Amino acid sequence: MANDEVHGGTVQCKDARDLIYVTRGGAGRVLSLGGLQRMGWALRRAPDARQVMKLLQSRPGHPYAALLDLREGFSEHDLAEFGDALSAGNIGWVAGVDAGQLSDEPVRRLIRDYCYDYVTLPCPEGVLNTVIGHAHGMARLGSGRVDRVSSAGSDDMIGDSPAMQALNRTLRKAALTEAPVFIAGETGTGKELAAMAVHRHSHRHAHPFVAINCGAIPHELVQSELFGYERGAFTGAQQRKLGRFEMANGGTLFLDEIGDLPLESQASLLRFLQQGSFERLGGHEQIRVDVRIISATHHDLEHAVDEGRFRADLYHRLCVLRLQQPPLRDRGADIDKLADHALKRYSDEGQHALKGFAPCARQALHSHPWPGNVRELINRVRQAVVMAEGRLITAEDLHIDGPASRPPPTLEDIRDAATRCAIEQALQRNRGRLIDTARELAISRVTLYRLMGRHGLRESESDGNDRSVRIF
Template sequence: MKATNDLIVVGKMDGHLDEIMSGLEERDWNITHVESLQKIQRILHSSNDFLVGIIYLDASCLETLSSIEGVLNELSTRWIAVIPETLIKDASSCRMISRLFSGYHTISTDLEKLHQSLSHQHSFASLVLSHHDDDRLEECQDCHMVGASPSMKALYRTIHKVSTVDAPVFIRGESGTGKELTARAIHEESLRANAPFNAINCGALPANLIQSELFGHEKGAFTGASQRKIGIIEGAEGGTLFLDEIGDLPLDMQVNLLRFLENRTIQRVGGLKEITVDVRVLAATHVNLEEAVEKGTFREDLFHRLNVLQIKVPPLRERGDDIEILARHFFNKFASEKSIQVRGFTKESLAIMRLYEWPGNIRELINRIRRAMVMCEHSLIRPTDLGLERRQSASRYAESLEEARDIAERSVVMAALARNSFNIQHTARELGISRVTLYRLMDKHGVNRGNEAAGDKRDSRGGDSASPKVLHLSTVSKGR
């Protein structure tokens, strides 16, 4: 595994911290900045790639630090404290720092010493992962899953864990995120990989055919049943059964499915014999089953039977750093369909794709790219070929002069960030402003690493630590 000098820095920005971050940048650290201790869990929940981190402490932070001690202990990140010299004289502060941190430096510390401490901790942490994550990523690539963002790496790790057991898995995710691909990856990593993988979309079959499709039927069981039919469950013997859109399964069929999950036996329609079937059940849906249970449209006992293990497939808008990788992957995959002169994407197209919301997720990305490859009349695919330029410009209308200025200001900042791959230092230089001013503008317009284009529409999330050098995460946007 190739180690990168990714560093998370936690603390309220001031002159001291700015000087520390600038000095570490000059020593090739890629820094992600989080302003408050309360946001550590939110950021690291979506990115487990920070091997080392700094927490910039003062006396007012100690109470907060105590409240999140459990969170810090659960994380694999190795923390170094940067503290004022006065805290060293306080016994309780010293005990807490010794419990939670791998080392400490005072605010007036020599930057070279801090750099050496971080490098030392980073080297030790890298040893743990050097033969660990890469193997699992390669295995998931064999399952045709594309992406290296933090949310996808977390998904790969979860797939690896659940594939080693035989318990049911419930896969959550929006439409078009790749839930069936996730199910196939679980199957192909499991001991059942050489047995069948049978998938059925519970929402695509007429209600009167679902029972026959799932359980099979005997000859003469109903009009048109001219011969015995083996159902999808029985046909998956020894392998995996994937029930897609399980939320659309009618209530009467939910009873039959629950009986199978409890007893591992089925009865064909028109048959009397109990047939034992050895299959692992995976289920997926894009709807909220907890709400369906409350409304009475989904059985609570069946939900608990299916929801033993759970996987959340991230939407494309949470995978900003994967979008260019995915775009090029699908461009190469459908190369035979493109016009001969089309050779790739313009820089503007890649930037706009990263900023777009992608309500249709991977499915929408594939459709837009395939259409653009056929219809493009230039050597490079432009935003208009993807049908995104008009949507971006028309997504919001100003109702006042002040709002128009805000929209223009945000547009300029976002365009500059996209052109510079969200590198704060380069973006600030291009705009002719300081980094602190750029941080302020990003705060003002709700721009952050994991959710660049979302503004005040979604919760802020962390992103891949491998792209920009300094990314400001001080603002948590309002939820939907």
């Protein structure tokens, strides 16, 4: 769901997602979908229900999006055979239709009862990407796929380094409250996983967790995606559509890349946070829902506020509780655990069985700076699984140049990392109170404050009061 991001107009793929294109169209009616493949979809074609079931059975529980092209070739009898595939929890269906088919009762029923959404074909691939992306996200929620290789604290979040232990403790505390949570951290550090963990540990866990990537949706569609629309709200709005807020009722709404939210939607979100209600597009009724908001971004939201791109009042409403996702390079042995996990997860994609990582690869994993964090690590290991020719994955298979890419840490680097970690943990234990934290660490408050500035643990050099501390 919140799986794509837009950088400078191009959509970058985080992980390849599986799309099944079900079609029996004649020549000229089959969509090529090459653009979707470039956007990171792994495309599989299936002409009938049997093929779809075969694909589902080959990877039980694995999430798929499926585009069911209903424009030609399927009789009512054929469609009846899709019953099991349409009801599977790990597949999100989108129907593709000719506009005229929407008056056809069996087609309407199929869409209404089984599909996440429908599109009128042909349609721009950007739109298709968004819609099937959402369907895939819903399938992921339904798939119950949890990677429990972890030796760690928080369910499918692998890692038990001090930084991750601190994060796990904090997110469990956050889960017990109803306050909005803001998750900061570099791209690929696992902010969405952290948001899901907060939801899972909250009393809302039996209700939906709905995620949306505000940066991956065209600005003009964000408002209707979030708040839904009434029939006739605009040309093409042939029936009422529920927005993400309504879908998340009782549960949690995760707004990823919140910094990309257009100003109009910022105003609506602020109104929701103040009043607990909103209006659908084209509607006048105030709709009340019970939704907890978790937001995240890998950009500097404070900077966006300073530049007037993000409303300061909304920022303060969203950032009541703040979690900081640590970068991968600060997670020590977690790097090995994550690499082993990725190897296990993708081992069946390789040509031959792999035994593990060669010493040079282990060394490279620890010398690489990981600008793309866990996502980059998973992608590199996945690619190495496919490309490796030997029994062990080498640094070369990972396309990491070896220790030269980052010199080993100096004593000062190690001391700095330990100081930062000690201060972070003490701040958490003391709920951000500087006086108590300084006393525990046996340093003066001035020294503590100086060290926090040096290690990036407070917002600005000039603001010296306790309110600037964002760890609780």
